[in-house]
Amino acid sequence: MSGMVSRTAIVLLMGLFGVLFWATQLPSPHGTALPDDPPITSPRIRLSDGRLLAYKEQGVPKNKSNYKIIIIHGFGSSKDMNFLVPQEFIDELGIYFLLYDRAGYGESDPNPTRSVKSEALDIQELADQLQIGSKFYVIGVSMGSYSTWSCLKYIPDRLAGVAFVVPVVNYWWPSIPQNLIRKDYRKRLVSCALLLANYAPGLLYWWATRKWLPSTSVMKRNPVFFNSRDVDVLKTTKGFPMLTPDKLRQKGVFDTLRDDFAVAYSNWEFDPTELSNPFPWNQSHVHIWQGYEDKVVPFQLQRYVSSKLPWIKYHEVPDGGHLIVHYNGLCEAILRALLLGEEPLKYRPVIPKFVD
Template structure:
């Protein structure tokens, strides 16, 4: 009874509501609620439907066109290339028919209502796609598993305070300051640090044998050295000079420039020549845009570089700000990578074999970790710009030339009291260059250019050697280099070309009047003989031994 009464009340309500379109009245117990949300206008609905129909029609038309185009290509192929008279069909049809006959038994496994040719094409396409996906995923997994993250080491470098209140970090190697017979300072190159001596792999025992104090330091913004607000090669040479004074280097010192670090060694020869006893250049880089290079030298310099490296050089010269994008994706990504990839290098076979060894990889990773310690883009961009921009000087300026007073009234008056004195300009000390003839990082054409404009430089061309093979982790090579610039270790000679060229020894009356003259010269001082011949022509040649 109760159920029938409730049904009657609901029907009464429906009858009453039929007289009114929307009363807005909600009866208690009614489960339905009116939809009060605004409804779109009919015109808007029509416009949306028309736009959808247009998009669908456009897509369908393009699909039909693509299908018709495909059928058209098929017809063209069948009527031209795939005819029985065509050369391709005559050559390929017999072997394909034989192959099809051999594998025809596989068609028994296919559905009977399908064309075998179409089925096998689909199977081939899916198989190739699956293999591609598997190869990419396997490469990704192997790459992820082999990637080594950059380790941040605690700070602990020795540092000096420069006159402009910047700190410069350095690392000593070899003998102590009191035991040193020779001091050798090494400015590092791009993506390196004060541990550049470790990259070379020179043994401490060898340095002690020659009495060499080897000093590496961090360039501004690298490692633990403070950045320089306006860095250039002049400021780089001054930093090197302040470092030598602060750590107690006695007398003159030698500079060693390796690869991209050589531009700071060139700057030392230009801006502080009186403090540098000599220079040892290992595969030295010069500005690849130097206007003094001939077309042939430029062509040979650029021809073996990778496209990526050429592009990075161009960006460093024209749009240096864009370099940050590449650096953040490579060595500033927080992960280690291959040397040739990080620096966009192409390597010779000997170099490839060397950089894949665990010993080289260990010292390379340590150098990179120290180089990117501060995680700052600016020092790397500045270093890249210095390589390709105007250095503020040319290597021609280092050429030894005789400078005489200009002609004029003052020089004429001076001539009345005596002939005018001419002075030698340029860098007077010895410069030795070692260059691998298979080097693809710093090509031999750069050394040929240096040898042309600096004829006094001694060039040691290394056959079948690359950019790293002779200079890194090679004890015999290191011994040859040290013996060339410092002489044999048992001789312990103090005489060098810089001392002879200063003329101090030649000004001594006792020296000139002595009947017995004993001069011991090593291979690095061969030019001393020529110098003494010009200054003291009255001495017998037999004494110059």
């Protein structure tokens, strides 16, 4: 009897080791080829390390523009994201937009050594190769905000102005008070996802591609992620096409999302709350736009970060969720504040009140 128990224990132990080994392995590609992938159609530049970076230009021609703006997309998005501004406003001000696929997204090559710093260097090289000038504006949306913080740290002399839209806040920045995040369920979710991304990507891949997980259509109705205005927005936008199980089964998509998430919540080389004002003579400004009802990034964290950096103009949208960049009129308000210094009554900056 004892021999049978021992053999059973050995079999179970071997099975456990097998599962753990499998969990630590990267997922194999979804088939040997991806014939359904569309051909590359966007213009691309070759970076100094050999990678190709895809981009898209919008607005007025850059040689006739008064303002040049680089827009940085968020998690699961691409250079094809919507940034809705009336054409007459664009023409009146002479605005040139440059959108690009961050490393691994869309039609850009992945970066195996992706870091917070590499994001800013990609932007600088893109601007130089396209000759948009010595200074340009940057607008970072959601996860694209860590690239924006990187610009403030590593290439501040290239910036003409900066706007963050619902930027993610890294729970491991040293300055974040523990009493502010100790009970935040989002930190626990991020911690769990990071653990899987770094040490068990195979298990994370299995979990992320299950058909019983919320699809894009289910997310549209899920109050855990979005408020009522966000839900209305998702009825008329593309949502998050990269986050569906079908897309996640593609190794390249999965790897890009995993690496992007891991870098955003990694231990950074700097704490953003200790950065210096890049515009000490008020020649321009940095803005943060946050939804009060954002269920992805809590407004309390955003208020704290802004309170530590008094040179940032903090705007809070009272009925705004995480998708405020898609709300009618908000992108124009962002540009009026960033480019013209105008503060519409509805979106005037406020002094963030932080309570421990």
